[in-house]
Amino acid sequence: xxxxxxxxxxxxxxxxxxxxxxxxxxxxxxxxxxxxxxxxxxxxxxxxxxxxxxxxxxxxxxxxxxxxxxxxxxxxxxxxxxxxxxxxxxxxxxxxxxxxxxxxxxxxxxxxxxxxxxxxxxxx
Numbered sequence: 001x002x003x004x005x006x007x008x009x010x011x012x013x014x015x016x017x018x019x020x021x022x023x024x025x026x027x028x029x030x031x032x033x034x035x036x037x038x039x040x041x042x043x044x045x046x047x048x049x050x051x052x053x054x055x056x057x058x059x060x061x062x063x064x065x066x067x068x069x070x071x072x073x074x075x076x077x078x079x080x081x082x083x084x085x086x087x088x089x090x091x092x093x094x095x096x097x098x099x100x101x102x103x104x105x106x107x108x109x110x111x112x113x114x115x116x117x118x119x120x121x122x123x124x
Contacts (some may be wrong), residue, residue: 002098002113003054009094009118014039016086016122022079022096022115029098030054030074032113035105036081036118037123038092045095045108052102059106086122093117 003025020036033119035050049070051058058070069082079096097111104110 002032003114004096004098004115006096006115006118009120011105011121011123012086014087014122014124017082018086020081020083020094020096020118020120022077022081024077024098026077029077032097032098032100033102033105034070034072034079035097035099035111036070036079037095037097037108038090039095039117040092043050043092047106047108048094050102050105051079056115057102059060059102083120086120088122089124091122093119 005023008020035052036048037045038048039045047061049060051070051072055072067085071080090115095117098113099105099111
């Protein structure tokens, strides 16, 4: 069992940066591939970024590539998402998720565990 709690969301202006955190419970955090997803009002949940269990590899949606960076600190059971040059279209609730499989953590239907989400609002 893994419990995930996101933090770091907020209201920012276009061009600003935010860093999201996801604190994980349990001693098996380093066993899981981790991902970030987002869901805008009236839209489906979309994949944003994923990272392997030991942090050796990462994968990004085209819409955030070059602006967002996913990272993790396994010693602190924490996942991060550094978001730079934010745009109004990045406005959404952001969720972290965990899966044993890197392939599954890139699909909205794939992860086993989800956090409750944190709101990111970008004004123009």
